[in-house]
Amino acid sequence: MKVLKWILKALAGLIAVITLLIVFSDDLEHGYNKLTWTPPLEVNGITSGMSRSDVVFKLGEPESCVEDKERCGWDDSNHTMSFMDDLVYIQAASSSYALRSIPFENTKDMKALLGDEDILGESKDFNVRRYTYLKWGATFTYKNDALVSYMVGEVTWRSTRTNGKYVITALVVCPGAECPFDEEDGLKEDFKGRDYTYFIK
Numbered sequence: 001m002k003v004l005k006w007i008l009k010a011l012a013g014l015i016a017v018i019t020l021l022i023v024f025s026d027d028l029e030h031g032y033n034k035l036t037w038t039p040p041l042e043v044n045g046i047t048s049g050m051s052r053s054d055v056v057f058k059l060g061e062p063e064s065c066v067e068d069k070e071r072c073g074w075d076d077s078n079h080t081m082s083f084m085d086d087l088v089y090i091q092a093a094s095s096s097y098a099l100r101s102i103p104f105e106n107t108k109d110m111k112a113l114l115g116d117e118d119i120l121g122e123s124k125d126f127n128v129r130r131y132t133y134l135k136w137g138a139t140f141t142y143k144n145d146a147l148v149s150y151m152v153g154e155v156t157w158r159s160t161r162t163n164g165k166y167v168i169t170a171l172v173v174c175p176g177a178e179c180p181f182d183e184e185d186g187l188k189e190d191f192k193g194r195d196y197t198y199f200i201k
Helices: 002-023 025-036 052-059 107-114
Strands: 071-074 079-084 087-093 119-123 128-133 138-143 146-153 163-168 171-174
Touching: 052 079, 052 087, 107 128
Parallel strands: none
Antiparallel strands: 071 079, 079 087, 087 146, 119 128, 119 163, 128 138, 138 146, 163 171
16 A cells, blocks of 8 residues: 555656646746857858868859859858858858757847847848847847848858948947948948957947
C-alpha cells in the first residue's frame, strides 16, 4: 500500500511539473533565449571574411551581381552579399528559411530579448525601420512591425532606402543639419569615407 501511495505521489508530482512547463513554456523559452541567444553571425553557412571562392564553392554561382560584382545575390536574391577585396563583409537575408533561427517577429519581442538598438533608421513613409546592434554587427529590418530581413557584418550606416529619421546611440541625426544623407538618400560629400562613429563621442 505504501508503494502505491508513493507511486501516486510521484505521478501527481510529475503531472504538476508537466502542467507548469506547459503553462509557463513561453516564459521559460524567453528566459532561456535571454540568457543564451545571440544574433547569428552566419547565414546559410556563410560568415564575414569568407572568400568569394569559398562562397561560390558552398552556394554555387550567384544568380545576379551588380556590374562591379561587389554585391551578388543567391536564392532569388533573398540572400545577398557584399564583397570587399573578394571577402564577404556584409550579408543580408530575407527568406523565411534564413530568418527561421531568429526567435522574434516584432520589435517588442526583439527589444525584450536584445534591449535597445544602437542605430535606428526609419523610412520617410514610416513603414520601414532598421534596428542595428553594434555588438554583433546585426541589423533587423521591419516593415509594419514584421521582421522582413536580417543583415550581419561590417556596420557603416545601415539606413533605410528612403531616409527619414536616423538615430545613433540616442542622438537624433536626421532630420537635422548634421544629417549625413542628401535629398537623393545618398551620402553627402562631407560624409564619404566616414561612418556612424563620427557621431559617437
